[in-house]
Each structure stands twice: as C-alpha cells, then as structure tokens.
Amino acid sequence: METPKPTQPPAPAHPAAVAEVLDIDRSDLPYRRWLSEAVAKVHADANRSADTHLLSVPLPADWGVDLYLKDESTHPTGSLKHRLARSLFLYALCNGWIRPDRPVIEASSGSTAVSEAYFARLIGVPFVAVMARGTVRAKVELIEFQGGSCHLVDDACEVYETAARLARETGGHYMDQFTYAERATDWRGNNNIAESIFRQMAEERHPVPAWIVATAGTGGTSATLARYVRYAQATTGICVADPENSAFFPGWRDGDPSATTDTASRIEGIGRQRVEPSFVPGAIDRMMRVPDAASIAAVRVLERLLGRRAGASTGTGLWAAFRIISEMRDRGERGSVVGLLCDPGERYVEKYYSDAWLASQGIAIGPYVRLLETFLRTGVLEGPEPDRSS
Ligand SMILES: *Cc1c(COP(=O)(O)O)cnc(C)c1O
Numbered sequence: 001m002e003t004p005k006p007t008q009p010p011a012p013a014h015p016a017a018v019a020e021v022l023d024i025d026r027s028d029l030p031y032r033r034w035l036s037e038a039v040a041k042v043h044a045d046a047n048r049s050a051d052t053h054l055l056s057v058p059l060p061a062d063w064g065v066d067l068y069l070k071d072e073s074t075h076p077t078g079s080l081k082h083r084l085a086r087s088l089f090l091y092a093l094c095n096g097w098i099r100p101d102r103p104v105i106e107a108s109s110g111s112t113a114v115s116e117a118y119f120a121r122l123i124g125v126p127f128v129a130v131m132a133r134g135t136v137r138a139k140v141e142l143i144e145f146q147g148g149s150c151h152l153v154d155d156a157c158e159v160y161e162t163a164a165r166l167a168r169e170t171g172g173h174y175m176d177q178f179t180y181a182e183r184a185t186d187w188r189g190n191n192n193i194a195e196s197i198f199r200q201m202a203e204e205r206h207p208v209p210a211w212i213v214a215t216a217g218t219g220g221t222s223a224t225l226a227r228y229v230r231y232a233q234a235t236t237g238i239c240v241a242d243p244e245n246s247a248f249f250p251g252w253r254d255g256d257p258s259a260t261t262d263t264a265s266r267i268e269g270i271g272r273q274r275v276e277p278s279f280v281p282g283a284i285d286r287m288m289r290v291p292d293a294a295s296i297a298a299v300r301v302l303e304r305l306l307g308r309r310a311g312a313s314t315g316t317g318l319w320a321a322f323r324i325i326s327e328m329r330d331r332g333e334r335g336s337v338v339g340l341l342c343d344p345g346e347r348y349v350e351k352y353y354s355d356a357w358l359a360s361q362g363i364a365i366g367p368y369v370r371l372l373e374t375f376l377r378t379g380v381l382e383g384p385e386p387d388r389s390s
Contacts (some may be wrong), residue, residue, distance in 0.1 A: 031099070034100045035093060035096075039090065041122050042086060042090055042123065045076075046086060052074050053070075053071045054068050054200040054201070055068060055341065058305060059376075063325070063379050065325045065329060065334060065335055066204065066335075066337070067321060067325060067336070067337050067339065068197075069318075069339050069341045070193065070197055071341045072342055073343050073344040075115075076118065077115040077118045077142075078142070079111040079269070079311075079343035080111075080221060080343070081116075081343075082118075083192070084221075085112060085118065085119050087184040087186075088181070091180060092104075092175060092180075098125060098173050101125065102125065102126075102170070102173060103126040103167075104116065104173050104175055105127075105128045105167045105174050106130065106163060107130045107159035107162070107163040107176070107177070107178065108159070109156075109268055109269055110129075110131055110140075110143070111268075111342075112217075113131065113139070113143050114139060116129075117143045117146035117147060117148030118146045120146075120148065126149075128148065128149050128166060129143050129149070130151045130162045130166065131151070131153070131159065132152070132153060132154075134156070135152070135268070136347060136348060137350075138346075138347045138348075139268075139347060140152075151166065156273065157273055177278070178276040178278055179276075181220025182218070182219060182220050182223040182224075182277075185223075185224050187224045187227040188227075192224050193221060193224060194212075194225045194228030197212065197338055198232065198234070201336065204336060205336075206335045206336035208235065208236060209236045209335070209337060211236065211286075211321070212237075212239070212338045212339075213317045213318075213321045213337065213338070213339045213340070214238065214239070214339075215240065215242070215267075215317045215342070216240050216246075217269050217271075217313075219248070219279025221340070222279070222283075223279070223280040225238050226238040226285075227283055237286060238286075239286040240284050240287045240288075241288050241289075241290050241320035242270070242288070242289050242290065243266070243289075243295060245262075245264065245265050245266070246270070246272055246273075247259040247261050247273055247274050247275050248271070248275055248287070249287050252284060252287050253287070255281075259274070259275050266292050266361065267316055268311060268312065268348070269311060269313045269342060269343065270316060288320045290320055292361075292363055293363045293367075293368050294315070294316075294365075294368045295312045295315035295319060296312050296352050296358070296363065297315070297319075297365040297372055298318040298322070298368070298372060299311070299312055299314055299315035299318070300315075300365065301372045301376070302314065302315065305376075308345070310343065310344065311343040311344065311352070312348065312351075314341050314343070315352075317339045318339055321337050321339040322375055322381050323381050324337055325337055325381075326381035329380070330380070368383070371383040
C-alpha cells in the first residue's frame with residue numbers, strides 16, 4: 001500500500017477563470033536527504049557483512065555424489081530472510097513507499113519479521129509484525145529484541161488483511177513479502193544466493209550442481225535460484241520441497257494458482273495455505289511433497305552429521321536432497337546437490353527438538369530416522385513415496 005499522497009488542490013469555483021494546473025512538483029528535499037541516508041545505511045550494513053558459508057556435508061566419497069548446504073543461519077538476523085528483508089527495504093525505499101516516522105508493517109510467519117525489524121531499526125522507522133498466534137515464542141522475542149512489536153492473530157489466513165488494515169490506519173507501509181519477494185531481489189546476480197552458490201562451488205569436483213533443492217515460504221528464494229540458473233545457461237535443476245498442508249505443491253501440480261488448503265503448515269517458514277503471488281511456478285523443474293515427520297527426522301539426523309541444529313524447513317529440503325542423491329546413485333550418476341540451511345534449530349527447542357511437542361502433534365519420526373540411517377549406510381533412501389495427494 002502506498003503512503004497517502006498530498007491531497008489535490010480544491011477544484012476552482014469557475015474553471016474557466018482559473019488556469020488548469022498542468023505542472024505539479026512534489027519534490028521534497030528533506031525527504032530525499034532522509035531517503036539517501038536510509039539507503040546508505042542499508043548498503044553499509046551489507047558492506048559489513050560476509051558471505052554465508054557453503055558447508056560440505058560428509059557423505060561416503062565413493063558415492064560420487066557430493067552434498068552441500070548453503071548456511072543461511074549465519075546472517076546477522078539468523079536466517080535467509082536477512083537477504084529478503086534487505087531487498088524488500090531497498091525496493092520499498094526506492095519506490096517511495098517508506099516514509100520517515102511511518103511504520104513498516106509485515107505479515108510474517110516470523111523469520112522475515114525478525115530481519116525486517118532489524119532493518120527498520122537501522123533506518124529509524126517503527127516496525128510491526130502481524131503473525132499467527134502459533135508462532136514460536138522465540139521469534140516474538142527476537143522481533144522485540146530488534147525493536148519491533150508483534151500483533152498476533154488467531155487464524156493464520158488473517159495476517160495479510162490485518163497487516164494491510166494496520167498500514168491503512170497508521171499511514172504506514174505494508175511491506176507484503178508474499179507479493180514482492182520475487183521481484184525485490186536482483187535475480188541476475190549482484191551476489192544473490194544463486195550467484196554466491198555458483199561462485200563457492202567453482203573449485204569443487206562437480207562445480208555445476210545437478211540439483212539445487214529449495215523450499216518455499218514466499219517462493220522468492222526458489223524464484224531467484226531458478227531464474228539465475230536459466231539466465232546463466234546452467235543445466236542445474238531446481239527442486240522445491242513442500243511440507244504437508246501447503247498449497248504450493250497441488251497448485252504447481254495442477255497448474256492452479258487458486259489452490260488452497262484448510263490447515264496451516266507445521267513447518268515454520270514454509271508451506272502456505274494459498275499459492276503466494278511471489279511463487280514463480282514456471283521456473284521450477286520439480287516439486288516433492290515431504291511428510292512433516294520426515295522433515296523433522298532429517299534435521300535430527302543432520303545434527304549428527306554436522307554437529308549443529310537447524311529449523312525444520314532445512315529438513316524438508318534435506319529429505320528431498322537425500323532422495324535425489326539416492327536416485328542419482330541408483331542410476332550410477334556422479335554430481336553435486338546443493339540444499340539450504342535456512343535458520344538455526346535453537347529457535348525451535350520447544351517444537352521440533354521436543355519429543356513432547358512431537359507426541360502432542362501425533363508426529364512419529366522414528367520410522368523416518370531409520371530410513372535415513374539406512375540411507376547414510378547404503379545410499380538408498382527407501383520408504384514411503386512422496387505423498388502425491390494434496
Ligand atoms: C522463508 C523461509 C524459507 C523459504 O524461503 P522463501 O524464499 O520465502 O520461499 C525457508 N525456511 C525458513 C526458515 C524460512 O523462514
């Protein structure tokens with residue numbers, strides 16, 4: 001939503017008597033000075049930041065297939081949403097949508113809001129996150145720690161309308177990541193996540209990945225990866241792994257952008273009840289539905305492989321990556337697969353790392369943990385075919 005423009009001058013009483021105004025100058029030097037400073041602060045923050053690591057996940061060397069994880073948990077605000085928030089702020093600032101002292105409002109499942117609160121404070125504007133009540137407490141605390149405030153709604157589907165309404169009522173700006181994520185990021189390069197992966201892969205034995213596996217919340221990351229590999233004329237396939245209760249998979253399968261689901265995703269950060277406008281289906285090569293229990297089993301197993309914890313969305317992608325590796329092994333193919341470590345597991349100790357929470361949700365990860373243990377020994381990931389239903 002745009003900030004209200006200055007109101008038009010009243011219509012003249014006798015139109016013929018007063019010349020029609022055909023030249024309107026709304027330039028505002030103090031605002032432009034503020035804007036320049038805000039853009040400079042966002043740039044300087046990027047300049048202080050280092051690139052994220054591309055971790056090599058140890059698999060038996062004789063498999064001939066190498067797995068890497070782009071560790072997005074090391075951004076200053078702890079997730080891949082740091083990139084998105086920076087892009088959204090620059091896009092909105094340069095569009096004239098963010099004004100001094102007016103709040104920025106966002107609908108979020110949490111991670112974007114943590115990062116946006118950081119950038120809002122950086123440029124000195126208030127920030128309000130609109131989130132579902134089920135969001136983990138740790139994310140609410142992180143948003144408040146970054147100086148933002150949280151507005152919780154009972155139904156996850158209400159976040160969009162509530163954020164738009166709050167923006168109207170306060171004269172603020174509804175950032176709307178679910179619309180703008182795909183276009184705010186420079187997909188051709190400019191050190192986006194795709195270009196960074198390709199640069200970091202350059203000296204590996206299989207420098208051009210056979211597959212990059214992403215997950216989708218806004219769909220922005222998969223859009224950037226998919227457009228980039230096409231633009232770079234790489235043969236890399238882009239796979240999106242989708243959790244239960246998400247509309248992306250059935251929407252993509254059926255070519256139906258109006259697909260919806262009745263229940264919210266249990267995997268925080270990914271899986272939406274509608275096909276978000278920022279999801280770009282035509283550029284995606286493959287989608288895989290991953291059971292929630294498999295996603296959580298995969299992050300538990302990752303902890304043993306890497307010695308660190310990740311959020312469950314990392315597990316959704318990891319399960320799909322393991323399945324692709326199993327297929328490559330089966331066909332005798334060599335190559336590399338790249339996945340994403342999206343955010344740290346410390347945010348979810350009371351959720352995905354809590355056996356009590358798993359029991360309360362009726363999620364049994366045991367069978368999937370055993371399938372993964374067999375996979376790591378044999379290179380064969382058996383088990384339930386990915387759920388093809390909606
Ligand atoms: C947002 C998010 C994703 C997916 O990224 P998008 O670019 O929004 O599709 C994955 N994992 C986590 C933890 C996220 O917050």
